[in-house]
Amino acid sequence: GAGVSQTPSNKVTEKGKYVELRCDPISGHTALYWYRQSLGQGPEFLIYFQGTGAADDSGLPNDRFFAVRPEGSVSTLKIQRTERGDSAVYLCASSLTSRNLELFFGEGSRLTVL
């Protein structure tokens, strides 16, 4: 498809489990962003990539969260030892470059930690 694709759309897991969320950006977009959105809140920045490298990971809440983008296209957000407070919608966005701030968002992956 032409847009940003995120999988899974819904993930239910148990406290303490490991979770991976995948983002497939728009083809040719070099910048990729991860945000987290809790109920009733705006998106909260987690990390962004320019190419393969994480240019800014200042929003990752702690060392249980990690993201990779090994070939400069698809990215995976990894959450270890999930906690109930990690429940949220995880949004991925891409843009042509990091200086072009028109972000194109996917529909998100809803994570529920029981």
Place this chain on the structure above:
Amino acid sequence: GDSVTQMEGPVTLSEEAFLTINCTYTATGYPSLFWYVQYPGEGLQLLLKATKADDKGSNKGFEATYRKETTSFHLEKGSVQVSDSAVYFCALTGSGGSEKLVFGKGTKLTVNP
């Protein structure tokens, strides 16, 4: 740190009513300002933007003017339609030339026929 404050919703209007959604910001330096919109069942999408003071962003009948003196970027539309029902987010670029966006909490708009 940088932040965005939007008027609390939800906002409910009748079709053809005038819309204002207030947005004020706190930032160091000179951020760019944005309105993003999320229609039901869809991802966020850019509605309009302004990159410097006194710039006016416009799209789909919506307008917002970058007011440095009042640190505001209020969203307006003269005549709303049912299809404008969505959640609207005000956002700014982070300080120091950061490439990340800082979002407000969002304002849900419902337009009734």
